[in-house]
Amino acid sequence: VNIGTLTSTLPVIPYQKLTDLHYLSKGGFGTVFKAQHSDWRTSVAIKCLKIDSPVGERERNSLLKEAEVLHKARFNYIIQIYGVCNEPEFFCIVTEYMCNGSLDRLLHEKDSYPHLHWPLRLRILYQIALGVNFLHKMTPPLLHHDLKTQNILLDGEFHVKIADFGLSKWRQLSISKGSGSKPTEIGGTIIYMPPEEYHPNRIRKTDVKYDMYSYAIIMWEVLSRQIPFEDTINPMQIMFCVINGTRPDTGAGSLPDDTPSRETLVRLMTCGWAGEPNDRPTLLQCLMELEPMLRRYDDIDFLEAVFEIKKSKRRSV
Numbered sequence: 001v002n003i004g005t006l007t008s009t010l011p012v013i014p015y016q017k018l019t020d021l022h023y024l025s026k027g028g029f030g031t032v033f034k035a036q037h038s039d040w041r042t043s044v045a046i047k048c049l050k051i052d053s054p055v056g057e058r059e060r061n062s063l064l065k066e067a068e069v070l071h072k073a074r075f076n077y078i079i080q081i082y083g084v085c086n087e088p089e090f091f092c093i094v095t096e097y098m099c100n101g102s103l104d105r106l107l108h109e110k111d112s113y114p115h116l117h118w119p120l121r122l123r124i125l126y127q128i129a130l131g132v133n134f135l136h137k138m139t140p141p142l143l144h145h146d147l148k149t150q151n152i153l154l155d156g157e158f159h160v161k162i163a164d165f166g167l168s169k170w171r172q173l174s175i176s177k178g179s180g181s182k183p184t185e186i187g188g189t190i191i192y193m194p195p196e197e198y199h200p201n202r203i204r205k206t207d208v209k210y211d212m213y214s215y216a217i218i219m220w221e222v223l224s225r226q227i228p229f230e231d232t233i234n235p236m237q238i239m240f241c242v243i244n245g246t247r248p249d250t251g252a253g254s255l256p257d258d259t260p261s262r263e264t265l266v267r268l269m270t271c272g273w274a275g276e277p278n279d280r281p282t283l284l285q286c287l288m289e290l291e292p293m294l295r296r297y298d299d300i301d302f303l304e305a306v307f308e309i310k311k312s313k314r315r316s317v
């Protein structure tokens with residue numbers, strides 16, 4: 001990646017403008033901090049190469065590639081990049097800070113969030129689909145291939161932005177290049193991984209269909225607030241079951257009968273997680289089916305759902 005072309009359109013942020021660093025998380029070989037930008041007077045997130053390890057050329061290039069990808073993929077439902085900090089002893093990309101954290105926490109920290117009203121859950125599913133569909137409609141299509149609730153971030157009003165904490169080489173759909181799969185992070189979860197990915201053969205033609213499988217699993221997780229395959233602890237067991245057609249339970253025990261548009265949502269999930277990639281719908285087809293569901297609600301419905309969360313969050317602090 002030519003840093004010159006990248007920084008000709010992306011701000012270069014001097015390191016001394018980044019203050020009050022707080023550690024957030026550690027990725028493959030990247031570390032994420034919250035920081036304040038002293039001129040812009042806002043919180044930012046910075047993803048740096050391990051500040052202890054010498055910044056290797058390969059790692060630096062990988063982060064540059066990520067900046068380029070994020071810069072090209074600017075969209076309302078993809079995490080926004082503000083710039084890069086490119087100094088000899090410090091190298092990081094600077095993005096917006098998503099103050100309400102990951103969807104994973106919103107779904108499963110039920111003490112903090114006892115009520116998650118349907119309008120907000122549907123808006124979250126719709127906005128994830130908008131983000132992933134945008135990636136798939138780029139030329140060439142940009143594949144996420146690590147969609148999971150930990151990579152879905154929420155801003156102050158609980159709007160969704162797609163993120164990718166993992167730091168590994170970027171993949172794009174290119175017919176020429178044999179598309180080897182992105183190695184799953186060590187200890188990464190496989191519950192969002194489609195069965196054809198368990199033993200990736202060199203030339204896989206249906207790459208965009210990978211994200212659709214992950215999206216279907218996320219749909220189930222949002223609507224049920226349960227962990228997919230929770231009772232099977234051993235990843236090998238999950239892979240075995242999934243290859244044999246086991247999927248999350250779509251009965252009333254997991255998806256309540258009062259789930260709005262239950263039949264349509266269950267059909268989208270079951271088609272989305274089909275074992276045969278070509279049987280899965282596209283994200284665009286999902287959007288077409290979700291749009292009439294969202295139109296049933298108005299802003300007050302969404303505001304009430306967000307208000308409910310903020311009230312209970314205040315109580316639980």
Ligand SMILES: CNC(=O)c1cc(Oc2ccc(NC(=O)Nc3ccc(SCC(=O)O)c(F)c3)c(F)c2)ccn1
Nearest residue numbers: 024032045047095096097098101143144162163164165
């Ligand atoms: C409580 N709040 C927080 O903790 C917090 C942390 C945070 O840290 C980061 C998280 C992720 C990234 N980076 C990233 O998302 N990159 C990326 C790259 C490619 C694609 S799309 C194609 C593909 O996936 O390959 C994509 F969608 C995303 C980052 F730079 C910082 C940001 C905001 N808030």
